[in-house]
Amino acid sequence: MASDHTRSAILAAAERLYADRGFGDVTLRDIVAEANVNLAAVNYHFGSKDELIAELFVTRSIATNRERLRQLKAAEEQGGGRAPIEVILHALVGPPLRGCLGPENQRSTAARFMIRASIESVPPIRRIKNREIDHLRKFVGAMRRSLPDRSHVDIYWGLNFALAMAHHTIRESERLTKLSEGQCDLDDVEDVVARVVSVATMALTAGKVEAKAPSRLAAR
Amino acid sequence: MASDHTRSAILAAAERLYADRGFGDVTLRDIVAEANVNLAAVNYHFGSKDELIAELFVTRSIATNRERLRQLKAAEEQGGGRAPIEVILHALVGPPLRGCLGPENQRSTAARFMIRASIESVPPIRRIKNREIDHLRKFVGAMRRSLPDRSHVDIYWGLNFALAMAHHTIRESERLTKLSEGQCDLDDVEDVVARVVSVATMALTAGKVEAKAPSRLAAR
DNA sequence: GATAGTTTCATACAAGTGTTTTAATTGCAA
DNA sequence: TTGCAATTAAAACACTTGTATGAAACTATC
Numbered sequence: 001m002a003s004d005h006t007r008s009a010i011l012a013a014a015e016r017l018y019a020d021r022g023f024g025d026v027t028l029r030d031i032v033a034e035a036n037v038n039l040a041a042v043n044y045h046f047g048s049k050d051e052l053i054a055e056l057f058v059t060r061s062i063a064t065n066r067e068r069l070r071q072l073k074a075a076e077e078q079g080g081g082r083a084p085i086e087v088i089l090h091a092l093v094g095p096p097l098r099g100c101l102g103p104e105n106q107r108s109t110a111a112r113f114m115i116r117a118s119i120e121s122v123p124p125i126r127r128i129k130n131r132e133i134d135h136l137r138k139f140v141g142a143m144r145r146s147l148p149d150r151s152h153v154d155i156y157w158g159l160n161f162a163l164a165m166a167h168h169t170i171r172e173s174e175r176l177t178k179l180s181e182g183q184c185d186l187d188d189v190e191d192v193v194a195r196v197v198s199v200a201t202m203a204l205t206a207g208k209v210e211a212k213a214p215s216r217l218a219a220r
Numbered sequence: 221m222a223s224d225h226t227r228s229a230i231l232a233a234a235e236r237l238y239a240d241r242g243f244g245d246v247t248l249r250d251i252v253a254e255a256n257v258n259l260a261a262v263n264y265h266f267g268s269k270d271e272l273i274a275e276l277f278v279t280r281s282i283a284t285n286r287e288r289l290r291q292l293k294a295a296e297e298q299g300g301g302r303a304p305i306e307v308i309l310h311a312l313v314g315p316p317l318r319g320c321l322g323p324e325n326q327r328s329t330a331a332r333f334m335i336r337a338s339i340e341s342v343p344p345i346r347r348i349k350n351r352e353i354d355h356l357r358k359f360v361g362a363m364r365r366s367l368p369d370r371s372h373v374d375i376y377w378g379l380n381f382a383l384a385m386a387h388h389t390i391r392e393s394e395r396l397t398k399l400s401e402g403q404c405d406l407d408d409v410e411d412v413v414a415r416v417v418s419v420a421t422m423a424l425t426a427g428k429v430e431a432k433a434p435s436r437l438a439a440r
Numbered sequence: 441g442a443t444a445g446t447t448t449c450a451t452a453c454a455a456g457t458g459t460t461t462t463a464a465t466t467g468c469a470a
Numbered sequence: 471t472t473g474c475a476a477t478t479a480a481a482a483c484a485c486t487t488g489t490a491t492g493a494a495a496c497t498a499t500c
Contacts (some may be wrong), residue, residue: 006477006478024343027456027457027458028457028458028459029456029457029458037478038477038478038479038480039458039459039479039480040459040460040461040478040479040480041477041478041479042458042459043458043459043460044477044478045477048458048459049457049458049459119341120341121339121340121341123244130395133395133398133399136399137399140399152400152403153400153403153404156396156399156400156403156404157404157415159399160385160388160389160392160396160404161385161388161415161416161419163388163392164384164385164387164388164389164392165380165381165384165385165388167384167388168380168381168383168384168385168387168388169380169384172380172383172384175350175353176376176380178353179353179356179357179360179376179379180372180373180376183372183373183376184373184376184377184380195377195381196381198426199381199419199422199423202419202422202423202426203419203422206418206422226447226448247486247487247488248487248488248489249486249487249488257448257449258447258448258449258450259449259450259451259488259489260448260449260450260451260489260490260491261447261448261449262488262489263488263489263490264447264448265447268488268489269487269488269489
């Protein structure tokens with residue numbers, strides 16, 4: 001039992017520092033200074049620096065995934081076991097986008113931390129992301145039920161592209177803002193979500209991709 | 221003048237090691253051992269470790285961008301100053317995809333290096349990527365000429381999504397293969413390119429996105 | 441073949457890292 | 471209070487890192 005106070009002080013300080021300065025240049029000494037605890041406390045409570053980072057990331061990513069599944073389940077129940085593809089995609093990309101974007105000055109520490117995590121990709125986090133496949137399979141299942149005529153391969157590609165657009169937009173939001181000179185409003189999260197869902201839906205429902213027929217545009 | 225041999229031996233060794241083991245756990249000592257040169261040679265020839273990494277990345281990324289622009293220019297000239305959007309997108313995403321994907325066992329060191337660079341994102345490389353905006357503006361220009369009726373914002377989003385799909389597919393190719401249990405053939409690069417171009421084209425040409433009309437799917 | 445400029449080498453440096461150790465302290469139960 | 475476990479604390483440990491130094495070896499020019 002005991003205080004537990006030290007433990008959460010470390011978590012909070014670490015999240016804040018990582019969010020602000022990235023994983024690259026935040027040391028354990030920075031963290032314990034910010035948290036006003038002793039250096040050894042990190043290893044005592046978490047075992048190692050990597051496990052501390054992992055715990056931070058897991059906590060946030062579990063929250064996102066839980067919300068995703070909640071929305072997915074609700075949608076499928078409402079549709080009698082089969083949800084519209086837009087709604088499925090919405091459940092897939094909405095939570096992470098909502099968790100990371102939005103007006104910069106009102107972004108939570110957690111949000112900024114997750115943005116960092118998606119930009120920098122440090123080993124303990126990569127390891128966790130690799131275990132996310134089971135979670136994605138649930139969406140594959142729902143998408144198959146929603147689009148029974150679509151080939152499995154097309155489904156996988158559609159899922160891949162949906163995640164691509166969401167994650168890339170999070171990770172490169174700054175660049176898109178700069179490129180568009182502020183014309184793309186990344187603070188309007190629901191608009192971003194709608195755009196991603198709309199394109200991903202098209203990708204999944206448009207007339208069959210010209211299969212493997214070697215595109216006449218091919219290279220050269 | 222002089223030999224120049226040491227310099228290129230370092231470049232080659234570094235590229236190989238970074239490609240194989242990532243930036244995280246390759247030290248200068250690993251590199252000089254692999255290259256059979258003295259430790260001090262790196263600082264002598266490149267100034268610092270970061271500048272070595274930067275030179276590696278710049279070399280490869282200039283090659284990609286040059287090829288992109290070559291294709292873009294050719295397409296616009298052929299079309300009298302206005303190229304079809306598919307061809308523009310093809311010039312945008314084709315070179316990086318071709319440079320990174322393809323049968324794993326015949327991937328060049330350069331290709332594997334670029335994959336690493338897109339996965340790990342180390343400071344010197346991030347700095348270079350941030351200067352890529354001018355390059356992208358050339359594509360924005362071509363896209364505007366190709367789709368004069370499309371709003372600038374839609375163009376930016378289309379470009380963003382095209383890059384998103386290409387880069388994410390490179391970066392997460394392993395995961396997609398695993399998720400699809402090998403059914404998505406990432407070795408067939410031209411098929412991948414065609415898929416990305418096809419979806420990006422739809423994103424840019426489909427009936428106007430329901431603007432900012434708050435989607436009825438909006439979360440809650 | 442001496443000389444000036446370049447390149448290589450062995451080695452030292454200085455700083456920073458996560459982790460361990462060992463002892464002191466605290467908090468709680470008997 | 472006493473005893474015992476959980477927690478905190480200070481310090482040192484053990485390494486690794488990139489970089490700097492200064493002498494040696496080489497190379498080409500005159």
